Amino acid sequence: MxxxxxxxxxxxxxxxxxxxxxxxxxxxxxxxxxxxxxxxxxxxxxxxxxxxxxxxxxxxxxxxxxxxxxxxxxxxxxxxxxxxxxxxxxxxxxxxxxxxxxxxxxxxxxxxxxxxxxxxxxxxxxxxxxxxxxxxxxxxxxxxxxxxxxxxxxxxxxxxxxxxxxxxxxxxxxxxxxxxxxxxxxxxxxxxxxxxxxxxxxxxxxxxxxxxxxxxxxxxxxxxxxxxxxxxGKLLPTALVIGTPAHSGFPFNGINAGALAAVIAARVEWAEELTETLSTGAGAPPSLLSLRDGKTSYDVTTPATAFAYFNVLTYRRTPIEVLTRFDALCAEALAQALGELRARAVGIAGTKDAPLLPGSIPIYNYEDVAAAARKRQPGNDTLMTEKARTLATQHLSLPESCRLMTEHAWRLSGLAGPAVVTGFGSVPxxxxxxxxxxxxxxxxxxxxxxxxxxxxxxxxxxxxxxxxxxxxxxxxxxxxxxxxxxxxxxxxxxxxxxxxxxxxxxxxxxxxxxxxxxxxxxxxxxxxxxxxxxxxxxxxxxxxxxxxxxxx
Incomplete structure (x- = not known):
């Protein structure tokens, strides 16, 4: 011009x-x-x-x-x-x-x-x-x-x-x-x-x-x-938390998935570990977009599962770097939560009657859980494919479909909770x-x-x-x-x-x-x-x- x-x-x-x-x-x-x-x-x-x-x-x-x-x-x-x-x-x-x-x-x-x-x-x-x-x-x-x-x-x-x-x-x-x-x-x-x-x-x-x-x-x-x-760039890390449900009158008999998901959400929110620094200053920090338990009706049982996902913006970090950092933050939050629950249980029930909590809570990636499900039973691969096809026709949001699919794979895997399954829940x-x-x-x-x-x-x-x-x-x-x-x-x-x-x-x-x-x-x-x-x-x-x- x-x-x-x-x-x-x-x-x-x-x-x-x-x-x-x-x-x-x-x-x-x-x-x-x-x-x-x-x-x-x-x-x-x-x-x-x-x-x-x-x-x-x-x-x-x-x-x-x-x-x-x-x-x-x-x-x-x-x-x-x-x-x-x-x-x-x-x-x-x-x-x-x-x-x-x-x-x-x-x-x-x-x-x-x-x-x-x-x-x-x-x-x-x-x-x-x-x-x-x-x-x-x-x-x-x-x-x-x-x-x-x-x-x-x-x-x-x-x-x-x-x-x-x-x-x-x-x-x-x-x-x-x-x-x-x-x-x-x-x-x-x-x-x-x-x-x-x-x-x-x-x-x-x-x-x-x-x-x-x-x-x-x-x-x-x-x-x-x-x-x-x-x-x-944008990624949507997800965390499906599997707890051990219990009657709310006897909470020491289980581990509340909702409570564990909440501490993960608090740890990841605005986490420096997932915030990239640019030449012009810090980029946007991660933020929780959704946190919900898996219950579909009211009862007095603690949630068996809970699901959270987060908005994470990237500039030069790769997805594997984001997932690795996200897993580390989840592990840190769970370790701290277990320590606090032990201390509270001892304070309430005393050393003798306090519940025996696990030493740690394992974190799996979705691909690990899917592989475990396929290895457990030959027909599970077909079951997972059929479930994914069904979810794809139900006009659900992609994060919600991923939640349901992760829960399905977890049930087929035979793995035991409490545990956390991490992955991604949106178009990258x-x-x-x-x-x-x-x-x-x-x-x-x-x-x-x-x-x-x-x-x-x-x-x-x-x-x-x-x-x-x-x-x-x-x-x-x-x-x-x-x-x-x-x-x-x-x-x-x-x-x-x-x-x-x-x-x-x-x-x-x-x-x-x-x-x-x-x-x-x-x-x-x-x-x-x-x-x-x-x-x-x-x-x-x-x-x-x-x-x-x-x-x-």
Whole structure:
């Protein structure tokens, strides 16, 4: 693009980005609903009939999986040659139910802004005060999915519209909008897997991927106006605790699985051992996402099992490192709990009558328990396969399915409790960084240069950061070491039936960065987008970066 661009607003960029952001937002696409299914056909039709993108474009859709009605939407803008940049993002959103009596307006940004200002007239929390101030200043617009992340898709479409009018430009732009990011990233995973086939069919050399996901910033945009050169990874370590149930009137006769799970949860929460230190400071610490026992009805027996799982973000640590550290934390928590229970029992019953507690509680990985079950009885392998297939059809959350499968394997194994079985309970998200390959080095150079000249060209400072702070589809497009997933696959109970990771080609392994809009409070009724950045600066920044990458 013209390196002498001034910092003033570009009305065409603004109008196109705003138009698409409003249109995309008004079309509801909550994850797991018919709106998500219908969105792809509607978007493909709108892209085909729009006059924004010139005549040199192809539009098509493809399913996320055989028999799955959800579709990815692709639009290829051809400008000559083979070199291609991908602009991608998700179109599904979280539910609108949290808007309550404003749910009818949840996807109507202008109308919602008026209603929200009335609702926030007397704010009672700091978050509500900030939202009221933002909306009163007309710097932000609310709406479910506007920030996360339909404004990002709209900015990408605005950039493509600008590139379509370039008289001297070369290279191609492939736009891909995907479903299911708010659940298991089925859309991005399918798109990443199919990229080699798409490139071959359309004779493309894919040089880079730019993800368009949103960034949250509670201040004035310093942390929102960024180009992220990589993304964090996410793992979901799980712990199934098997206790020895007892009548609650005679608790010394057993060991309470719920109490053991609680001490594990307390030890892992914010544990330094699972928090990575970055050059810019500490990363996000681990946090408990769920803790429940296995009881399905009320009685006075202590829980026989309990299940906990944790959000663990990774930057450079491998899954085996995370699992090893997690096991060590569980062992430490259990040892301390046994020591405290012994001391309490002696204090209550005296040395003579205190219960005999085990010296330690063993910790198994799921793969150890599954192997023990198969070894115990020849038919157990079939039983476990049948159980996994049944769970895969029951529309349960993946962590819940993993809990039930782990319990099933434990019963078949013949192993004795008390014990803890650790593993993983979700689709893994790998951390990505730009490598030393030519395309990656060039993408980094372009991104750094765009940030360096941002104040002069766009009137505000845009920074480069090493990692996108949220979980995103970058994990499936970007450069990562897929071999690290072996331990995850062996210890995720429904890996084959639900996760269905496609062997060694589950990620695209293309240099990938994130350049998206910023705002505040997404996934809440206060979700709102900074419109000046999203509709004016972001489309211009994207068009410049794409053009520079293509001209590399």
């Amino acid at each position: 013209d390196q002498t661009s001034n910092s003033g607003p570009d009305e065409r960029h603004f109008d196109i980005a705003q138009h698409w952001a409003m249109e995309l937002t008004r079309r509801r696409s909550v994850t797991g609903t018919s709106g998500e299914v219908d969105f792809a056909e509607w978007l493909a039709h709108r892209l085909m009939e729009s006059d924004c993108f010139g005549i040199r474009r192809d539009v098509w859709t493809f399913p996320v999986a055989d028999g799955d009605a959800r579709q990815c939407v692709a639009m290829l803008l051809r400008r000559g040659g083979r070199r291609t940049v991908i602009l991608t993002g998700h179109y599904d959103t979280v539910s609108i139910d949290d808007y309550g009596d404003l749910s009818d307006l949840a996807t109507e940004p202008q109308e919602l802004a008026v209603a929200m200002r009335q609702r926030l007239a007397n704010p009672t929390t700091a978050a509500a005060q900030r939202a009221e101030s933002d909306l009163a200043a007309n710097a932000f617009l609310p709406g479910r999915g506007l920030l996360d992340m339909k404004a990002g898709l709209a900015a990408g479409l605005s950039a493509i519209a600008a590139l379509a009018t370039e008289a001297s430009g070369s290279g191609n732009v492939l736009f891909i909008a995907v479903p299911d990011e708010e659940n298991g990233s089925a859309g991005a995973r399918r798109a990443a897997q199919l990229l080699p086939e798409i490139a071959l069919r359309h004779d493309l050399d894919i040089a880079a991927v730019i993800n368009l996901d949103a960034i949250a910033d509670d201040q004035e945009g310093h942390d929102g106006r960024v180009i992220a050169l990589g993304t964090v 998200y790998l951390s990505t960084q730009l490598s030393s390959r030519d395309n990656a080095r060039h993408l980094r150079t372009v991104a750094v240069r765009a940030a360096r000249h941002s104040e002069a060209r766009y009137g505000c400072v845009v920074r480069c950061v090493d990692y996108f702070a949220g979980i995103s589809d970058m994990s499936f497009f970007g450069e990562a070491d897929e071999s690290n997933l072996n331990v995850v696959g062996r210890n995720t109970p429904l890996w084959e039936q639900v996760v269905r990771w496609p062997g060694s080609d589950g990620i695209a392994n293309v240099p990938t960065i994130n350049i998206g809009p910023w705002g505040r409070d997404y996934h809440t009724p206060l979700e709102r987008l900074h419109t000046g950045y999203a509709f004016d600066i972001l489309p211009r920044l994207l068009a410049d970066v794409v053009s520079d990458v293509l001209n590399g």
